[in-house]
Amino acid sequence: xxxxxxxxxxxxxxxxxxxxxxxxxxxxxxxxxxxxxxxxxxxxxxxxxxxxxxxxxxxxxxxxxxxxxxxxxxxxxxxxxxxxxxxxxxxxxxxxxxxxxxxxxxxxxxxxxxxxxxxxxxxxxxxxxxxxxxxxxxxxxxxxxxxxxxxxxxxxxxxxxxxxxxxxxxxxxxxxxxxxxxxxxxxxxxxxxxxxxxxxxxxxxxxxxxxxxxxxxxxxxxxxxxxxxxxxxxxxxxxxxxxxxxxxxxxxxxxxxxxxxxxxxxxxxxxxxxxxxxxxxxxxxxxxxxxxxxxxxxxxxxxxxxxxxxxxxxxxxxxxxxxxxxxxxxxxxxxxxxxxxxxxxxxxxxxxxxxxxxxxxxxxxxxxxxxxxxxxxxxxxxxxxxxxxxxxxxxxxxxxxxxxxxxxxxxxxxxxxxxxx
Ligand code: DOR
Numbered sequence: 001x002x003x004x005x006x007x008x009x010x011x012x013x014x015x016x017x018x019x020x021x022x023x024x025x026x027x028x029x030x031x032x033x034x035x036x037x038x039x040x041x042x043x044x045x046x047x048x049x050x051x052x053x054x055x056x057x058x059x060x061x062x063x064x065x066x067x068x069x070x071x072x073x074x075x076x077x078x079x080x081x082x083x084x085x086x087x088x089x090x091x092x093x094x095x096x097x098x099x100x101x102x103x104x105x106x107x108x109x110x111x112x113x114x115x116x117x118x119x120x121x122x123x124x125x126x127x128x129x130x131x132x133x134x135x136x137x138x139x140x141x142x143x144x145x146x147x148x149x150x151x152x153x154x155x156x157x158x159x160x161x162x163x164x165x166x167x168x169x170x171x172x173x174x175x176x177x178x179x180x181x182x183x184x185x186x187x188x189x190x191x192x193x194x195x196x197x198x199x200x201x202x203x204x205x206x207x208x209x210x211x212x213x214x215x216x217x218x219x220x221x222x223x224x225x226x227x228x229x230x231x232x233x234x235x236x237x238x239x240x241x242x243x244x245x246x247x248x249x250x251x252x253x254x255x256x257x258x259x260x261x262x263x264x265x266x267x268x269x270x271x272x273x274x275x276x277x278x279x280x281x282x283x284x285x286x287x288x289x290x291x292x293x294x295x296x297x298x299x300x301x302x303x304x305x306x307x308x309x310x311x312x313x314x315x316x317x318x319x320x321x322x323x324x325x326x327x328x329x330x331x332x333x334x335x336x337x338x339x340x341x342x343x344x345x346x347x348x349x350x351x352x353x354x355x356x357x358x359x360x361x362x363x364x365x366x367x368x369x370x371x372x373x374x375x376x377x378x379x380x381x382x383x384x385x386x387x388x389x390x391x392x393x394x395x396x397x398x399x400x401x402x403x404x405x406x407x408x409x410x411x412x413x414x415x416x417x418x419x420x421x
Contacts, residue, residue, distance in 0.1 A: 008367040011355065011410035017363055033404050034327055037335040037359030038070025038100075038368035039314065042159075042237055042342055043134070043213060043285035045306065046072070046102070048094060049087070050079025055290040055388050057091065060310070061098030062421065063288070063386040065413045067310040068370035068403040071101040071357040072288075073342050076112065077135040083107035083118040088126050092352070099406075099413045099421040101354050103344060105130040108147050108158060114139050117147055124154045127350050129343040132159035134213055135260075137195050139165050145202050152208035157235075157341065159211040160199050162220065163261065167191035172301045174247040174262040182250060184300060187262055189217040196220045200227040200234060209233040211341055214287050216242045216261040218271030225280040235341050237285035238272045240316040241307055245269075245393060255296050255303030256393050259289070262305075276333060277324045283338040284321075286313045290389035308392040311385055314370075315378040315399035322374075335359055335370075355409050369407040376402035386419060 007015035041064060047055040057074070064072045074091055076082030082091060088104050095102025106123035110116045112133040120131060131151065137160055138144045144158075151158050168191040173179050175186025196212060200223060203210045215221055215238050227234045241259060246266055249257045257263060275281040289306025296303050314334065322330050339345045339358025346356035346365065355366035378401065380394040406414035413421050 008407070008410045011367055013361060013363055013365045013367050015363060033371040033373035035361070036327070036331040036370050036372065037361060038357065038370050038406060038408065039068045039334045040338040040342065040344060040357050041069050041072040041286050041288070041310065042283055042338045043287045044072040044074055044310065045077065045289045046074045047078065047290060049090065053388070054292045054295070057094040057102060058098055059386060059388045060288070060290070061095065061100040061102060062419050063310040065099035065406045065408065065421070066386050066403065066417065066419055067312070068314050068372060068406055069100050069310060070368035070370070070406060070408050071103060071339070071344055073103045073105050073130060075134050076105050076107040076132065081107045081112045083110050083112070085119070085122045085126055088123055088128060096353055099419060100408065101357065103342060103354070104128055105132050105134070105159065107131065108133045108138055109143065112136060114143070117143065117150065120147070120150050120154060120156065124156050127352065129156050129348070130159050130211070131156060132161060132213065134159070134161045136165070137161045137163045141198060141202070144199065145206060148202055148206040148208035148210070152206060157209045157211050159213050160195065161213050162192045162195035162199065164191045164194050167194065172258060173250050174264045176247060176265060178247040178250060182253065184250070189219055189264065189268070192217050192261055193219040193223065196223045200232060203227070203232045203234055207233070209235070212236040214239045214242065214261055214285065215272065215275070215281060216264050216268060218268050221271045221275035221280055225275065228280060235282045236280065237283040237338070238276060238281045239285060239287040240309060240313045241393065243269060243272050243276065243320050244316055249393065253300045255298065255300050256307065256391050258300060258303050258305050259307050260305035273320060276321060282333070283341060284313060284317050284333045285338065286310050290387050291391050292389055296391050306391065308385065308387050308389060310387070312378065312380060312392065312394050312399065314372060314403055315401045318372070318374065318401040319399045367407055367410040370403060371405040372401055373404045374401045378402045
């Protein structure tokens with residue numbers, strides 16, 4: 001096995017010449033791990049401002065670093081929402097100096113209420129490149145069309161949480177055999193798919209790019225596959241829980257398995273994995289959604305949806321996808337491709353203390369790295385997670401591989417799985 005040596009000075013890779021492969025580095029006889037670009041998460045709920053009992057920007061960024069991430073995109077469903085330059089600036093300022101870089105997604109509509117457009121231009125001027133009302137989809141097709149027209153002019157991307165509110169109303173899990181058996185009202189797959197289909201149509205109409213958040217159904221994957229074949233400017237992500245867990249997990253009524261979109265069927269899980277393998281889905285994104293114990297430990301139907309994800313995403317993706325894709329393509333799904341969607345790469349300089357994300361690891365690149373040991377295991381102990389919340393659906397489970405080190409702009413922010421910031 002080859003030994004990989006990266007020489008880093010002043011936060012930048014200065015040697016050796018040439019692009020570095022994801023190789024297993026060996027020091028003496030000890031396998032150190034795969035050296036890859038730092039991971040980039042397109043979908044992180046950091047909860048600050050407004051829900052600091054569940055997470056803060058500092059604790060969420062630490063969880064990210066421990067998961068191998070060097071950048072996360074903070075979702076705007078905070079309180080208040082990130083729908084103005086003031087709130088966006090506050091989040092960016094709080095993110096400076098954290099263990100991972102924090103970019104923000106702005107809201108598409110004021111207060112994410114779906115009624116009036118947020119000041120997209122003002123937010124874009126701050127460097128915001130992704131906009132979403134995540135937690136809810138933009139229900140009004142005419143408003144979405146107008147937002148896409150503006151987005152195209154501004155060179156930014158709208159990311160849709162695809163959920164038709166009328167079809168989903170009252171549902172708390174996937175509508176199917178398990179919801180009937182358990183007596184829990186269901187959300188049909190169609191609630192997601194009608195909005196995916198509508199927004200593909202709007203991408204065709206406006207020519208503006210659309211990014212589809214957390215795809216969860218076989219039908220959605222198929223719609224995006226066909227839209228890409230047609231050459232439409234669409235991208236998509238999927239969350240680790242939608243490539244591993246099914247609605248059968250809800251059988252014990254444990255709210256830790258409540259998430260939106262909900263856990264679906266075996267067939268949907270297989271379709272999501274197939275979509276990640278054939279390039280239909282561009283990125284693995286965590287949808288890290290911390291909820292404080294007092295909020296989550298209530299009856300299933302009353303609990304808020306959401307699961308922790310940052311510290312388990314890479315081991316899960318490794319276990320599920322690496323056998324099909326190999327390390328290079330897996331890392332692309334978690335670093336270069338999400339970085340390109342969020343425009344965090346070297347071709348879109350951000351300034352403000354932010355560096356280029358997503359690799360490649362070559363001379364002149366920012367030294368943002370993740371070292372992953374495929375020979376180790378990640379055993380999930382909720383009490384040991386860096387997040388302020390404990391709502392992981394993987395308590396007690398073990399996954400192949402573990403993040404050993406994370407390097408942010410040349411500084412080791414995680415050493416031997418211990419956070420240094
Ligand atoms: O499960 C989810 N939780 N889905 C979302 O879209 C929002 C998120 C949250 O903010 O908790």
